[in-house]
Amino acid sequence: MKVRLGNTDIGLAQYIGLWTAVAVMFGAQELLRDIVDNHHVWSTWDYIRWSMIQWYTWAALAPWVFRLAEKHPIRAPLRLRGLGRQLPLSLGVTMLAMVIGAVVSTVFEPSGFTQQLWYFIGQHFATGLLTYWALFAIRQAMAFHEEKARRELETSRLSAELAQSRLQALKSQLQPHFLFNTLHAIATLLDEDALSAEDMLMRLSDLLRAFLEDHDGQEISLRRELVLLDLYLGIQRMRFKDRLTTQIYVSPDTLRGAVPSLILQPIVENAIRHGIGERVGSDCIEIESRREGDSLCIDVRNRNSTLETGPAAASGHGIGLSNTALRLRELYGDAAGVRLEMIWPQGVVCRLRLPFHEIEEPDDAPEVAAA
Template identity: 75%
Template sequence: MKVRLGTAQIGLARYVGLWTIVAVVFAEQHYLQDDLSGHTWSIFDYLRWSLIQWYVWAALAPQVFRLAARFPIRPPVRLRGLGMQLPLSFGVTMLAQLIGAFFSIFTEESSLGEQLSQFIGQHFATGLLTYWALFAIQQAMYFHDEKTRREVEAGRLATELAQSRLQALKSQLQPHFLFNTLHAIATLLKEDALSAEDMLLRLSELLRAFLEDYDGQEISLRRELVLLDLYLGIQQMRFKDRLTTRIYVAPDTLDCAVPSLILQPIVENAIRHGIGERLGADCIEIESRRDGDTLRIEVRNRNSTLEKNGQAIGTRAGHGIGLSNTELRLRELYGDAAHVRLDIIWPEGVVCRIQLPFREIEEIDDAPEVVTA
């Protein structure tokens, strides 16, 4: 059985025990005061009187909490709340004295009027302070609950805002990718209609996978690589023998959580700034490995370089959606625990290095096996 005080609940035994401690403390205090004056009663008499007084307040405390909740005093102080609490405090305190006096006549040889007079004279001021102390406790609990509620609400709104940002960033990638792929297909139609038709079929399969798998912000690296393989198949149809790919994936990283569509825009940039704008062949390499609590992913191409400002040659202002989008998504998802940067590799080429917190994700794995090296 529990006693409800506002929004809090306390076990009955514990509740009675707390009020018993209060009664014992005040009984001892009254005994010591009388002892200093040279006239005392039995210690058990003091304890009996104190228990009657404070058990009455124990019974009235839940009602005081209800009155405090119904007629609160909120900043700025309203006359309505104060005007109700002042008479209520006197009324409840008077009721406590009346109840205490009533129970005392069963242990004392005196009338109800005499006991009531003694209770009012000895305990009314203390009772009034008790009412306002209970009122203050209820108000403090209310403000604490309100603060907690607002913090939870603020956290929920911040999470929703972050999810909205992430969804916007992710939604930005798909039209960008779709536009570039359709442009490549339109170009190929003039040169090789059969290859263009095969690219359209691969694109259809990839878009279907997007719709099925991209409900959340994170997927396993295993599934991300399967989707990337569909995209690379499209690009290999476009560039034929000029483009080769190599994937080096540590087996213990396949079930690690990564942002969905994290690799496709980076690989797209590597192709676009490599053989997409320069003569010759290119090799795209994707590597993943675990480093303690960190997942490291690298995307390398061998047919591009960096300008002094760290951008790939051929990158134009406003066209760096892949890398900038990836950077923003990592910041939203992982804060300072994730990084992405571009570096030059020897003898020629550019590597995009991604660092993520290592965390495995549970998925129903119906994707094909990824070949690791």
């Protein structure tokens, strides 16, 4: 059996034990006061009994006081309206406690009810009034704590929803950007090689279908990400023919590592666009993954581009790198990052570092061809 105080349930034995401790403490205080003042000293049981009558009465009234505090709270800033309701309530409940105490005392004392009532009013009314306001203050403090916890939970929920919305917006920005560039490449190829353009459209259809299957999630396995990337690279190899080659170096213990979905495609797109997309000659796009402690490191290299000096080098190349940096910050905070570096003798590498954790994937997940 439990006693309900506000939104908190307390076991009946614990509740009675708490008020018994209060009664014993005040009973002992009365006994010591009479001893010090050299008054007539009653038996120890008499002091405990008188104190128990007083405090067990408040034990019975405490749940009611809590309900009154919930119904008529005093909210910050201090409202006279709430105080105006609690003042008469405190006086009324305290007077009721005096009446109950007097009624119970008549069972044990030879004097009548009226004499006992005046005794309780004279001896315990002020203490009773303070007890009411102490119980009221406890309930107010509990209400403030519950409201604070509720607001923190709501703030946490809204923050999570906001972060999810930001991530979804960042992710959605890539779709029309990538689609526009790919369709432009297909349109360019139509006049030169209709069959290759048709093959590219089929690959684009497969890529979009595969991407939409993973559209709701923010993270997928590196294995799945590389499969999506291979579809995209197939389109680009059709476009640039023998000018573009690709190599993938995958550490087997990284394949189940979680990465943001479609994180590599804009990086590879930048590598191609700033490489053979602007320069004559051929290029090789290399993707490498490895574990370094608790981090997953992914490098995307191309051999036919250069890194400009100044702010442009630090901020990345266009929407792809800036979008990637924002997504990593939203998902992992300072635990992840992306940067561009020159490589010898020529080329640029984009280095991704993110915290390693594995993600579940179906047993029939496609294999990745590693070089």
